[in-house]
Amino acid sequence: MLLEQILNGVMLGMVYALIAVGYSLVFGILRLLNMAHGSIFAFGAHMALFAVAMQWGMPAAFVFSILMTGLLGMAMDRVILAPLRAKNAPNITCLISVIGVSYIIQNMLMICFDSTKKTFPKLFDFGNVEIFGVTLTSAQIMMFLIALVFLVILTIIVNKTKIGLAMRASRENSKAANLMGIDVKKVVTFTFFLSGMCAAVAGVLVSGYYQMVYCTMGTDAGLKGFSAAVLGGIGVLYGSVVGGIVVGVAEALAVAFLGGSFRSAIAYVVLFLVLLIRPSGLFGKDNIDKV
Amino acid sequence: MALLKVNEITKVFGGLIAVEDVSFEVNQGEIVSIIGPNGAGKTTIFNMLTGVYKVNKGTVEFEGKEIQNKAPREIVKAGMARTFQNIRLFPTMRVIENVLVGDHINIQYNFLDLLFRTKKFRKAEKEAAQKAIDLLESLELGDQINNYAKNLPYGMQRKLEIARAIATNAKLIILDEPAAGMNPQESEELMKFILKLRQNGHTILLIEHDMSVVMNISDRIYVIDHGRKIAEGLPAEIARDAQVIRAYLGSGGVEKDAEQDA
Numbered sequence: 001m002l003l004e005q006i007l008n009g010v011m012l013g014m015v016y017a018l019i020a021v022g023y024s025l026v027f028g029i030l031r032l033l034n035m036a037h038g039s040i041f042a043f044g045a046h047m048a049l050f051a052v053a054m055q056w057g058m059p060a061a062f063v064f065s066i067l068m069t070g071l072l073g074m075a076m077d078r079v080i081l082a083p084l085r086a087k088n089a090p091n092i093t094c095l096i097s098v099i100g101v102s103y104i105i106q107n108m109l110m111i112c113f114d115s116t117k118k119t120f121p122k123l124f125d126f127g128n129v130e131i132f133g134v135t136l137t138s139a140q141i142m143m144f145l146i147a148l149v150f151l152v153i154l155t156i157i158v159n160k161t162k163i164g165l166a167m168r169a170s171r172e173n174s175k176a177a178n179l180m181g182i183d184v185k186k187v188v189t190f191t192f193f194l195s196g197m198c199a200a201v202a203g204v205l206v207s208g209y210y211q212m213v214y215c216t217m218g219t220d221a222g223l224k225g226f227s228a229a230v231l232g233g234i235g236v237l238y239g240s241v242v243g244g245i246v247v248g249v250a251e252a253l254a255v256a257f258l259g260g261s262f263r264s265a266i267a268y269v270v271l272f273l274v275l276l277i278r279p280s281g282l283f284g285k286d287n288i289d290k291v
Numbered sequence: 292m293a294l295l296k297v298n299e300i301t302k303v304f305g306g307l308i309a310v311e312d313v314s315f316e317v318n319q320g321e322i323v324s325i326i327g328p329n330g331a332g333k334t335t336i337f338n339m340l341t342g343v344y345k346v347n348k349g350t351v352e353f354e355g356k357e358i359q360n361k362a363p364r365e366i367v368k369a370g371m372a373r374t375f376q377n378i379r380l381f382p383t384m385r386v387i388e389n390v391l392v393g394d395h396i397n398i399q400y401n402f403l404d405l406l407f408r409t410k411k412f413r414k415a416e417k418e419a420a421q422k423a424i425d426l427l428e429s430l431e432l433g434d435q436i437n438n439y440a441k442n443l444p445y446g447m448q449r450k451l452e453i454a455r456a457i458a459t460n461a462k463l464i465i466l467d468e469p470a471a472g473m474n475p476q477e478s479e480e481l482m483k484f485i486l487k488l489r490q491n492g493h494t495i496l497l498i499e500h501d502m503s504v505v506m507n508i509s510d511r512i513y514v515i516d517h518g519r520k521i522a523e524g525l526p527a528e529i530a531r532d533a534q535v536i537r538a539y540l541g542s543g544g545v546e547k548d549a550e551q552d553a
Binding site: 162165166168169172173175176177178179180181182183285 | 341343363364367368372373375379380381382383384388391392393395396398455456459
């Protein structure tokens with residue numbers, strides 16, 4: 001029973017991890033909390049819903065959602081954040097702007113897709129699978145695996161490629177990076193694409209898991225992902241993955257042993273306890289604000 | 292033809308003229324120094340060369356092409372790379388990664404190569420890594436390749452910064468007060484290091500306020516004071532130049548000493 005719930009939590013936690021990584025990527029480079037990430041997540045889910053409604057099939061829906069959501073992230077950076085940065089706007093200005101963007105996206109979704117809850121097809125259904133004497137649905141396992149694949153892809157991009165090197169250099173010292181010939185603007189825009197991609201994948205997976213899509217679905221998932229990022233140490237990618245799994249497991253255990261109404265409360269209690277002991281998060285760097 | 296030719300550049304901040312009509316040139320294979328007391332405008336000149344500041348007047352020609360007011364990134368591409376007065380490495384990245392960042396602009400492959408890890412991609416990555424290792428070994432940083440930049444002692448961090456600049460394939464390397472914060476022994480070693488760079492075929496422009504540092508290694512020296520060029524020539528000439536001595540010691544210096552002696 002305990003093991004089963006822990007595994008349930010890990011499966012769900014991987015999705016939180018994906019959302020958390022989206023926050024971390026942007027925060028790492030810009031020191032900005034992308035409060036629109038939840039809405040971007042919902043946008044990703046709706047793009048997939050649109051593709052499914054057009055009967056393009058699930059794989060195409062996935063790709064379509066990733067591209068559209070990535071483009072949305074890039075557009076948000078280019079249209080709103082890049083001009084603000086060019087004028088040396090204080091961070092709080094950018095923060096308010098992305099909160100604004102968050103509501104604009106949500107409202108656009110309500111206008112285009114109306115505000116009811118829409119059903120989304122189950123992603124995978126090959127019956128149940130038994131692991132360590134615990135029964136898991138194939139939907140859960142596929143959710144876990146797809147999230148894992150994307151996290152691995154992301155890790156490879158950040159750690160093994162030229163653009164990833166540029167991302168890490170910009171994160172460490174964007175001025176020096178710029179003077180070493182790195183196009184920091186391009187790097188930031190690409191980061192928003194990756195962040196949007198993570199949100200889209202998470203959005204499609206969550207929609208398939210609960211078989212439901214609605215405009216405000218990003219609020220709760222966004223906050224959970226954000227908590228996971230902070231818990232792991234925001235800006236640190238593997239920290240976000242661990243944070244996501246901790247939040248997922250805490251949630252699953254709370255539902256199983258205390259009841260569904262404790263679902264979110266317990267996740268935040270865990271967050272609070274971790275931060276009391278390690279204020280900068282599990283893997284966080286001690287002083288984020290060195291410059 | 293001079294590698295770098297600077298013609299009467301001027302920089303004005305509001306009403307303050309920070310640099311006025313300064314001209315100088317650097318030839319292939321030279322070590323040229325720009326010196327001057329603190330606040331003379333050396334770093335401002337520097338920032339104009341590397342694209343951080345816009346030039347109000349005048350031109351900067353590099354290999355015959357005008358490069359003033361271009362973005363820093365394009366100036367690096369043109370072949371000029373710099374180090375910083377206060378070291379700006381990427382502290383939590385490894386030594387080799389710091390160098391790879393410098394080489395970044397020279398690696399050629401597109402997103403599809405990356406996605407499918409094509410032969411071209413793997414070859415480019417491998418070559419870049421090998422080049423970085425060779426460079427670090429030639430600069431006696433070979434045994435630090437996998438260390439984190441922040442763990443290196445100060446003198447080595449300086450060297451690493453220079454290595455990073457070299458990795459961009461720069462034809463001209465600009466060093467901004469490389470001896471700042473170093474004790475005499477360390478700066479001695481640094482001078483040897485810079486001489487070795489020239490032996491390896493690099494051209495170096497040095498900005499420094501410490502006269503003793505540049506006298507021994509420079510081919511030519513330009514002296515800046517209050518934003519203007521007050522002298523230029525060989526080190527021996529500069530050391531005897533009355534205007535330079537006045538700029539460094541103040542005009543009343545000699546008489547005051549005489550009074551104290553009396």
